Amino acid sequence: MNHSDSILQHVFRSRPAPASVVLPLYLEYPAPRPALIHLPGINPSTVLFSLVHSNLLFLSPSSRDIEPLFVLEFLHRVIDVLEEFVGAPLLASKIQGGYDVIAQLLGEMCDAGSVSNSEPNALRDDVDTSGWVGKLLGGVGMPG
Amino acid sequence: MSDLRYPMGGTKVDKTYRWSQLKSRSITRETREGQLPVFQKWSSTIRLYFRKTSINVRTMVSNAIEALYIFDSNQFVATIIERQGLY
Numbered sequence: 361m362n363h364s365d366s367i368l369q370h371v372f373r374s375r376p377a378p379a380s381v382v383l384p385l386y387l388e389y390p391a392p393r394p395a396l397i398h399l400p401g402i403n404p405s406t407v408l409f410s411l412v413h414s415n416l417l418f419l420s421p422s423s424r425d426i427e428p429l430f431v432l433e434f435l436h437r438v439i440d441v442l443e444e445f446v447g448a449p450l451l452a453s454k455i456q457g458g459y460d461v462i463a464q465l466l467g468e469m470c471d472a473g474s475v476s477n478s479e480p481n482a483l484r485d486d487v488d489t490s491g492w493v494g495k496l497l498g499g500v501g502m503p504g
Numbered sequence: 505m506s507d508l509r510y511p512m513g514g515t516k517v518d519k520t521y522r523w524s525q526l527k528s529r530s531i532t533r534e535t536r537e538g539q540l541p542v543f544q545k546w547s548s549t550i551r552l553y554f555r556k557t558s559i560n561v562r563t564m565v566s567n568a569i570e571a572l573y574i575f576d577s578n579q580f581v582a583t584i585i586e587r588q589g590l591y
Binding site for chain 2: 367370371373438470
């Protein structure tokens, strides 16, 4: 496995710079890295938003004008929602084991680039977690 | 004076913005021109004059979140240690 392989990639709109391109550019910056990095070498010119949480690195590229705090707040909300649905602390293995639910969550949270629903309680009504919850409960020896 | 007007090219008024609209917009300029917008302000309104037509008024968009990538930071640490020959 390549060390630069992402554990999750989700495209919301257009054709963003791929993870394999933005990650090396991000790592070129010496730590501590800023939450907002301009990548002029990519066509179209891209702004890369980043957030580190529980040893997980969240990157979100955008090639259009956008309010930076809007994207960073969205990343925080994604983390909150993921912790709510797959459990805190967030681990790579939990994300990899819950792809089906996380794909639904991200699709509900951001539709074609627009943030729509970021409230965990509201998301519970829209996301089908039955199979995943059943698997989780079965794994810890509880009746599903 | 309730409107914001910016004459493009010095004479022609292309568009009028209200102050409340202006606050939601980003005003950018091409730095290679080295031209600064000239600001004039009256109470709650603001008037901008631009010296060159190269100044763009771009609207912030809310549908610009293009992708989300998640990486395991532990893997980067492993990579760095490998490169330094510490393994």
